[in-house]
Amino acid sequence: MKTILITGASSGIGRAAAVYFSQQGWNVVATMRSPEKEKELNQMDRVLVTKLDVLEKETIAEAIAKGIERFGKIDVLLNNAGYAAVGALEAANDLQIKKQFDVNVFGVIHTTKAILPHFRASQGGTIINISSTAGRVAFPLLSLYHASKFAVEGLSESLFYELATHHIKIKVVEPGNVATDFTGRSLDILTDDSLEAYGAYTELVVNKQMESFRKHSSPPELIAKTIFEAANDPTDRFRYLAGEDAEFLMRMRVENSDENFMKTIAANFS
Template identity: 35%
Template sequence: MKSILITGASGGLGKEIAIHFSKKGWNVIATMISLKEADVFKDIPNIKCYELDVTNHESVTKAKTAILNDFKSIDIVVNNAGVGYRSFVELSEDSKIEAIVNVNWLGVVKVCREFIPHFREQNKGQFINISSIAGLVNLPLGSFYHSTKKAVESFSECMAYELLDFNISVCTVQFGNTPTNFQKNVSKCEVSSIDSYTVMMDSINNIMSEKTNDNHKLTDIIVEKIYKIAENPSKKFRRYSIGFDANLMKYLRRFLGYRLFNIVIRRYVLR
C-alpha cells in the first residue's frame, strides 16, 4: 500500500483528502497540532494520526521519527496546513503576521526539509504543496495571505530543481474559496473608524462568502485532482489550477497584464 502524509488533516480540506485516500486504499498519515482532534477519523480504516505542529522544528522532527518507525516508506507529503489573515497593512498586528508566515510558508519549509532525506534515500517521493488563487494573483486585503502563498510558489519551484536527480517531484495546487471551515477561521483586523476601510472590508467579506457558497462542488473536485496527481506524479515541476475561479484569474492576469487586471479588480471586486 502507498502512504500519504497530510499536514493540517483534522479539518477542512486536509480531512477530506485523508478520507478520500483512505477509501482508495492508501495508508494515510494524518498530522495535526493536537491529537485531541483525532476523533474526526474514528472508525475510518487506514488512517493513523500523529501530533505535528508545522511551526515548531522539534515537533516536526519528533513526528517524523515516530512516523518512520511505523511506516517504512512515504510516497507523498501534502503540505496542507494553512491559516488566513485579512487585514489592512495599517491595521495589521505583528503577532498575526508572524503566525501566518510561520504556518503558511515556514511550515512548508520545515516539513519539506525534514522529509527530503527520506525521499532521497528511497529515491522517490512527491511534495504536493497547497497554494491558492492567492499564489497566482494579487487581490484586495490579501497583503499577508497572498505573500505567504506566493512564497510557497517560489519556494516549491526553486526546490524542485534541487531534487531532480533524486526522483523527487514537486508541485503546487491552486484554487479559490472552498466550502470548508477555512473562511470562518480567517483572522481579520479590528473594525476601523475609517470609512473607506469599512466599505472595502464589507465588500471583500461579502464576495468571499458568495464565492464560498457558489463553489459547493469544488472541494470534491480538488480532492479527486490531488488523488490523480498522487497516482501519477509529474517528473517536472507543475502548477495545477483547479476550478473556475482559479483558472479565470490565471488567464485574466496573463492576457490582460497587471495594469488592465488592476482596473478590472477595482471595478468589479471593489465595486
C-alpha cells in the same frame, strides 16, 4: 502500497484528502495539532492520526518518524496546513504578520526539510504544496495571505529544480474558493479600533468576497481528487489548478495585460 503524510488533516482539504487517499487504498498519516479530539479518521483502515504542529519543529520530526515506523516509508508529503489573515495591512500587528508567515511559509519549509533525508534515502518521493490561485493573483485586504502564498509558489518552483537530481518531485495544487470552514476557524481578521480610514472599504470588499465565496466554491472532495492526481502523476507537471473558478481566474489572468486585468479586479471592488 503507498503512504502519504498530510498536515492540517483535522478539517477542510486536509481531512478530505485523508479520507479520499484511504479510500483509494493508500496508507495515510493524518496529522493535526490536537489529535486527541479526532473521532473519525482514527477509526479508518490504514490511517494513523498523530500530532503535528508546523509551529513546533519537534512535532514534525516525531510525526514523520511515527509514519515510517507504522508503514515502513512515506512516499508523499502534502503540505496543507494554513490559514488567511484578512484586513488592511496597516491594521495588522507584528504578531499577526509573523504568524501568517510562520504557518503558511516557514511551516512548509520546516516540514519539507524534515522529510528530505527520508526521500533522499528512498531515492525518491513527492512533495505537494497546497498553494492557491492567491499565489498568482491578488485581491484587496489579503496582502499578508497573498504574500505567503506567493512565497510558497517561489519556494516550490526553485525546489522543483533543486531536488530533481534526487528524484524528488515538487508539485503545487492551486484551488480557488473551497467550501470549508476556511472563512471561520482558519481566518484571522485584522482589526484596529483606532483605525477608521479603511472601515467603509473593508465592509464593501469583505461583503463582495463573501458573496463570491458563496457562489463560486468547490467542495474539498474535488480538491482531494486533484491532489490524488498530482500524487500519482509520474510526469514533471508542476501546477494543478483545482476548481472551475480557479480555471476561470487564471485563464482571465493569462489572456489579459496586467493593466487590464487589474482594472477588472479593481472594478469588482468599487
